Amino acid sequence: xxxxxxxxxxxxxxxxxxxxxxxxxxxxxxxxxxxxxxxxxxxxxxxxxxxxxxxxxxxxxxxxxxxxxxxxxxxxxxxxxxxxxxxxxxxxxxxxxxxxxxxxxxxxxxxxxxxxxxxxxxxxxxxxxxxxxxxxxxxxxxxxxxxxxxxxxxxxxxxxxxxxxxx
Amino acid sequence: xxxxxxxxxxxxxxxxxxxxxxxxxxxxxxxxxxxxxxxxxxxxxxxxxxxxxxxxxxxxxxxxxxxxxxxxxxxxxxxxxxxxxxxxxxxxxxxxxxxxxxxxxxxxxxxxxxxxxxxxxxxxxxxxxxxxxxxxxxxxxxxxxxxxxxxxxxxxxxxxxxxxxxxxxxxxxxxxxxxxxxxxxxxxxxxxxxxxxxxxxxxxxxxxxxxxxxxxxxxxxxxxxxxxxxxxxxxxxxxxxxxxxxxxxxxxxxxxxxxxxxxxxxxxxxxxxxxxxxxxxxxxxxxxxxxxxxxxxxxxxxxxxxxxxxxxxxxxxxxxxxxxxxxxxxxxxx
Numbered sequence: 001x002x003x004x005x006x007x008x009x010x011x012x013x014x015x016x017x018x019x020x021x022x023x024x025x026x027x028x029x030x031x032x033x034x035x036x037x038x039x040x041x042x043x044x045x046x047x048x049x050x051x052x053x054x055x056x057x058x059x060x061x062x063x064x065x066x067x068x069x070x071x072x073x074x075x076x077x078x079x080x081x082x083x084x085x086x087x088x089x090x091x092x093x094x095x096x097x098x099x100x101x102x103x104x105x106x107x108x109x110x111x112x113x114x115x116x117x118x119x120x121x122x123x124x125x126x127x128x129x130x131x132x133x134x135x136x137x138x139x140x141x142x143x144x145x146x147x148x149x150x151x152x153x154x155x156x157x158x159x160x161x162x163x164x165x166x167x
Numbered sequence: 168x169x170x171x172x173x174x175x176x177x178x179x180x181x182x183x184x185x186x187x188x189x190x191x192x193x194x195x196x197x198x199x200x201x202x203x204x205x206x207x208x209x210x211x212x213x214x215x216x217x218x219x220x221x222x223x224x225x226x227x228x229x230x231x232x233x234x235x236x237x238x239x240x241x242x243x244x245x246x247x248x249x250x251x252x253x254x255x256x257x258x259x260x261x262x263x264x265x266x267x268x269x270x271x272x273x274x275x276x277x278x279x280x281x282x283x284x285x286x287x288x289x290x291x292x293x294x295x296x297x298x299x300x301x302x303x304x305x306x307x308x309x310x311x312x313x314x315x316x317x318x319x320x321x322x323x324x325x326x327x328x329x330x331x332x333x334x335x336x337x338x339x340x341x342x343x344x345x346x347x348x349x350x351x352x353x354x355x356x357x358x359x360x361x362x363x364x365x366x367x368x369x370x371x372x373x374x375x376x377x378x379x380x381x382x383x384x385x386x387x388x389x390x391x392x393x394x395x396x397x398x399x400x401x402x403x404x405x406x407x408x409x410x411x412x413x414x415x416x417x418x419x420x421x422x423x424x425x426x427x428x429x430x431x432x433x434x435x436x437x438x439x440x441x442x443x444x445x446x447x448x449x450x451x452x453x454x455x456x457x458x459x460x461x462x463x464x465x466x467x468x469x470x471x472x473x474x475x476x477x478x479x480x481x482x483x484x485x486x487x488x489x490x491x492x493x494x495x496x497x498x499x500x501x
Binding site for chain 1: 284294324331
């Protein structure tokens with residue numbers, strides 16, 4: 001039986017995404033929970049990049065979520081500055097987990113590279129680049145796109161209304 | 168295939184070595200330039216004119232005692248200095264430093280990889296450098312580093328937005344995210360002529376992203392002792408500095424690629440000088456500008472920093488994008 005190599009890539013990445021998502025829920029320490037969410041966002045970006053061949057979406061995912069939104073999360077968590085008594089910690093072999101994670105990532109990279117060199121993997125699924133994306137956004141999905149911008153505007157107005165008691 | 172891999176590996180090694188050279192002599196340049204601006208000599212006794220000073224500094228930092236704060240969060244405390252250096256090293260992969268050359272019958276591009284989202288990749292990678300400061304500040308479990316980390320988080324988000332918007336004008340003119348395409352576009356005329364406002368905004372935002380004076384609120388020594396790296400010593404402390412100077416080098420390199428014509432010579436009768444040399448000359452000029460800035464302006468107050476970003480730079484960057492778009496529609500491209 002022939003195993004499709006991209007399936008292996010997908011299941012590996014999906015496993016990492018699930019693991020980090022579980023980490024967000026089950027790690028009690030708020031900073032490490034946020035860190036797990038960060039890992040989740042980054043692996044999702046890798047998934048976009050490697051399987052969908054959508055580099056634009058992958059990069060924007062990192063810039064917006066990892067670069068801005070997660071920094072805000074951490075900002076708030078650090079301001080609260082919870083002391084050790086306020087949440088319960090579980091004994092987790094962090095060093096082992098980190099080492100295993102790094103080893104798995106490295107093996108995965110070698111797998112993709114080796115596959116591409118030997119011609120097992122087709123190099124990246126056909127491009128869904130910036131041009132294709134903007135073409136779709138500004139022609140077929142123009143209404144949805146504009147509606148989303150209205151939604152974001154309403155959210156921003158709501159935030160201002162909540163923050164300022166006297167307008 | 169093997170040859171291609173070797174070529175990439177060699178290019179990476181050379182770039183890494185050059186980056187580390189810039190980092191080492193960046194620290195010396197900082198001290199020399201600051202010295203001369205303040206009418207001093209700067210480091211002078213280690214080698215001729217203090218040229219071996221970076222070596223001595225490195226040795227000293229290696230052999231210092233590594234003190235770990237007792238109540239610190241160990242994992243993040245160790246992770247933060249590592250994160251500090253990674254973004255700059257990742258970023259050098261997409262920076263083109265010369266036209267392709269032919270060596271032993273092989274055409275070799277003087278860039279590690281020319282991806283079509285290079286600029287977005289740079290923004291994405293550089294957005295990770297804030298984590299070094301935030302984690303370093305928080306994990307030290309000490310109030311001054313925490314304040315430095317928090318200031319940094321807010322400052323970084325504000326100025327990253329402006330950095331991205333200032334680059335938009337260049338992308339609109341060239342019509343590509345690839346740095347190689349952007350440099351090719353500037354063969355006859357530098358981008359700074361078409362986009363002067365974008366260049367000024369980029370340099371301001373870049374200085375803020377690098378946490379350098381007049382925007383060095385996260386490490387304001389008169390208020391925060393040392394800011395986010397107060398509790399760090401020995402090589403961990405050195406890693407933060409490696410990261411800072413590596414980021415300075417990369418930011419200068421990106422400025423050269425985006426606005427100052429990359430590896431092209433500014434005048435045609437000097438075009439016999441090879442591209443990489445022009446690239447390094449321009450890079451050093453921008454680097455010097457950053458050092459010069461540090462010893463020229465006093466530090467902003469924190470509220471001034473935020474007001475300056477959101478009330479002045481952001482509208483200016485948006486106006487620049489609008490104006491670029493308007494000119495492109497009216498005159499059918501620049």
